[in-house]
Amino acid sequence: MILEALAEFLTLGELGGVIVNGLAKSALYVMIASGLTLIFGLMGVLNFAHGSLTMVGAYLGGLLMVVTVTGGTAPLTRLGLFFVAIVVAFALLTALGGAIETTIIRPLYDRPPIYQILLTFGLTLVIEELTRIVLGVYGLQPLSDWQAALATKPQFLREPVALGPVSAGWMSLFQILLGAITVVGIWAFLTRTRYGLYIRAGSEDAEMAAALGIDVRQVFTVVFALGIGLAGAAGTLLMWDPTWGASVPLAAETLLPAFIVVIVGGLGTFRGTVVAALVVGMADAVTTWWFQNVIEFTGLPELVLFLVLVVTLIVRPQGLFGVEEVGGH
Amino acid sequence: MSSPVSAETQMLLPTVETMVGVLYFGLFAISFDFISGYTGYLSFGHAVFYGTGAYTVILIANGKVPLLGPGTPFMLSLLVGGLIAIVLAILVGLVSFRLSGVYFAMITLGFAQVFYVFVRGWDYVATNPRDGPAVGPSHAEGFQIGVPGIDQLSLSIGVLTGDEVALLGATLSGTEVSYYMVGLVVLACYFAMQRVIHSPFGRVLLAIRENEERAIAVGYNTYLYKLGAFAISGFFAAVAGGLFAGFKRSASPENSFYFLVTGDALLASIIGGFGTLAGSLYGHLFDETVREFLSKAGQGGGLLPYLRALLGQGTLDTTLVGGTTIGGLIDLLLNGHASLYVGLVFVLFVLYVPDGLLGTLRARLGGTFAEALPAKLWGDSE
Numbered sequence: 001m002i003l004e005a006l007a008e009f010l011t012l013g014e015l016g017g018v019i020v021n022g023l024a025k026s027a028l029y030v031m032i033a034s035g036l037t038l039i040f041g042l043m044g045v046l047n048f049a050h051g052s053l054t055m056v057g058a059y060l061g062g063l064l065m066v067v068t069v070t071g072g073t074a075p076l077t078r079l080g081l082f083f084v085a086i087v088v089a090f091a092l093l094t095a096l097g098g099a100i101e102t103t104i105i106r107p108l109y110d111r112p113p114i115y116q117i118l119l120t121f122g123l124t125l126v127i128e129e130l131t132r133i134v135l136g137v138y139g140l141q142p143l144s145d146w147q148a149a150l151a152t153k154p155q156f157l158r159e160p161v162a163l164g165p166v167s168a169g170w171m172s173l174f175q176i177l178l179g180a181i182t183v184v185g186i187w188a189f190l191t192r193t194r195y196g197l198y199i200r201a202g203s204e205d206a207e208m209a210a211a212l213g214i215d216v217r218q219v220f221t222v223v224f225a226l227g228i229g230l231a232g233a234a235g236t237l238l239m240w241d242p243t244w245g246a247s248v249p250l251a252a253e254t255l256l257p258a259f260i261v262v263i264v265g266g267l268g269t270f271r272g273t274v275v276a277a278l279v280v281g282m283a284d285a286v287t288t289w290w291f292q293n294v295i296e297f298t299g300l301p302e303l304v305l306f307l308v309l310v311v312t313l314i315v316r317p318q319g320l321f322g323v324e325e326v327g328g329h
Numbered sequence: 330m331s332s333p334v335s336a337e338t339q340m341l342l343p344t345v346e347t348m349v350g351v352l353y354f355g356l357f358a359i360s361f362d363f364i365s366g367y368t369g370y371l372s373f374g375h376a377v378f379y380g381t382g383a384y385t386v387i388l389i390a391n392g393k394v395p396l397l398g399p400g401t402p403f404m405l406s407l408l409v410g411g412l413i414a415i416v417l418a419i420l421v422g423l424v425s426f427r428l429s430g431v432y433f434a435m436i437t438l439g440f441a442q443v444f445y446v447f448v449r450g451w452d453y454v455a456t457n458p459r460d461g462p463a464v465g466p467s468h469a470e471g472f473q474i475g476v477p478g479i480d481q482l483s484l485s486i487g488v489l490t491g492d493e494v495a496l497l498g499a500t501l502s503g504t505e506v507s508y509y510m511v512g513l514v515v516l517a518c519y520f521a522m523q524r525v526i527h528s529p530f531g532r533v534l535l536a537i538r539e540n541e542e543r544a545i546a547v548g549y550n551t552y553l554y555k556l557g558a559f560a561i562s563g564f565f566a567a568v569a570g571g572l573f574a575g576f577k578r579s580a581s582p583e584n585s586f587y588f589l590v591t592g593d594a595l596l597a598s599i600i601g602g603f604g605t606l607a608g609s610l611y612g613h614l615f616d617e618t619v620r621e622f623l624s625k626a627g628q629g630g631g632l633l634p635y636l637r638a639l640l641g642q643g644t645l646d647t648t649l650v651g652g653t654t655i656g657g658l659i660d661l662l663l664n665g666h667a668s669l670y671v672g673l674v675f676v677l678f679v680l681y682v683p684d685g686l687l688g689t690l691r692a693r694l695g696g697t698f699a700e701a702l703p704a705k706l707w708g709d710s711e
Contacts, residue, residue, distance in 0.1 A: 046431050104676065104680060107680060108679075108680070111683070113430065113431070114369075114371060115679055115683065117371070117431075117434070118595070118599055118675075118679045119676060119679045119680070121592060121595065121675075122596075122672050122673075122675035122676040122679060123672070123676060124672075125668050125669070125671060125672025125675065126669060126672035126673055126676065128668070129666050129668045129669030129672060130669060132666065133661065133662075133666055133669070136661065137661065252589070256442065256588075259435060259438070260439075263432070263435050267431065267432075297450050298449075298450040299446035299447065299449055299450035300450075302442075302446045303443060303446045303447060303450075306439050306440075306442045306443045306446065307443060309435070309436075309439040310436060310439040310440055310443065313424075313428060313432060313435065313436040313439065314424050314436075317427065317428050317432055318432075
């Protein structure tokens, strides 16, 4: 039976579908995790509030869409509004991130790194509960997906598309496109701009960078803000994805895969994050296929993701592209 | 119970049932502090041991564990759960202690989540593994704490299944009996852990936290010490989980194996004082009291029912700006949102009281509470 399933799995149609799915998942993972990895790479802060801020981004983006889109809005206008929503969510959360860094993270740099983990962990509790209160005021159901936000998705994104023998969804292609834009954008920012240079210098050696006249404090604030902004943008993208959607539990659901991706890739290396997102996304897609067709264990994909994390840490503790010394944190 | 301040007392104090929870979860928080507070290794997947203890107790009671029938004494199943947790801790620790810092936290989290997902999908443990197992009809009576086999020296615990005891003219309800019996086990476990911490073994753990390289240079095999401490901590975490399952008679993946359960222990340890052992219990007591005080869910009263009774309907219906009534506003801010205030308290503690409740007190008094307070009060010798 396993052999038959394997034969079916290896046919062009099935395998191609799995690969497209895997790329789409990788794209989502890279968008959720890249903010986390930027923040860790420069400041050594493992931001536990990242998932909650992604969730806030999902609601913000959803709110903008629900307010602006009506039943008669054309699909292309909806797409345009969607990009506006991403930009607005990014801007608002960047501002929020800057405020968080300057007010409560900054006093903790002199303390052991554990305190930053603790602080951001406390922050998630506050953010989630505040979200619940706000949702309560507007009578939205916080636990299940926010259907009104999902409903603003243009019709054609729900439909399948045939690429030769492979059948994929427009939504997957859309996500792959956005993921590629994100990766190229961050890469260009890090390697082609002066500010990216400061960031790379700061993550190599913050003291030396400061000695060379770079305002490291300011760089910290900007990176933390940008990282949070990316979380918000990623949240907006998740709002349309049928397996995620805008809901309060989204916070924990995105936090753990994001951790897996940044750690498998090597904490703080952007290249590692991209590769790890590909690995994790593919592992997710492959096991999802096996779960749907052969093996009956419900938690299989999730189980495999955590196994990838554990095995990576056993075999290569610093992650795929990590540097050994970071383990000192 | 009627006195001039009975309404106020009822508003402030948690119920007995909550207090039983404070005891067993406090024990879990103490066991978390035992490893994380003393060695500095953040065991972010500690819930796996808590869950192991809880599931072991229920599975034994349901006759699902080979060789151990449903009639196995509760004390023995606690021990079995603890031993399984020790084995698990050694297996997890063997690979995890090669890492440190964030990486250690993440690998323990990874292991725990593997177990969480596995248990959530394993239909052997319960007919609906997502909801978790409950004690079935094969074990209708309450779990007994005491000397196994001797009925006179054992008392049952549980919300509905606990024994009632008539003592000096007063009757203790099942929940109150549970409070004392669970308390006995927790106290014994606390003393055992405290004994270990104050032994030379415990000193080495502190040395690891302060400067592991130096501890190695002095000649200690820190790897073995960390592994040993992890196993001990896992054992007591499992006992705590067993007590939880014994009292509640059910468990679910979400309230035993999930990583946010570890998060609650972390909260308790930080509020109480990281690396103070007993502080974790007070930290959890503080946490639960705040929750109970601010959320409607607590039957013990809390601020919301008290305010409603105090202010009266007329005041509650008074309209503030924009059509919101005072009652509506109170409802909005207090009804079931205790986590918000707990989170705020937690953030404030991390920022301004890094030593926690007990740690700060000890620093003020210049020694542990028991030693320093009498000296302060009566000016002994020094």
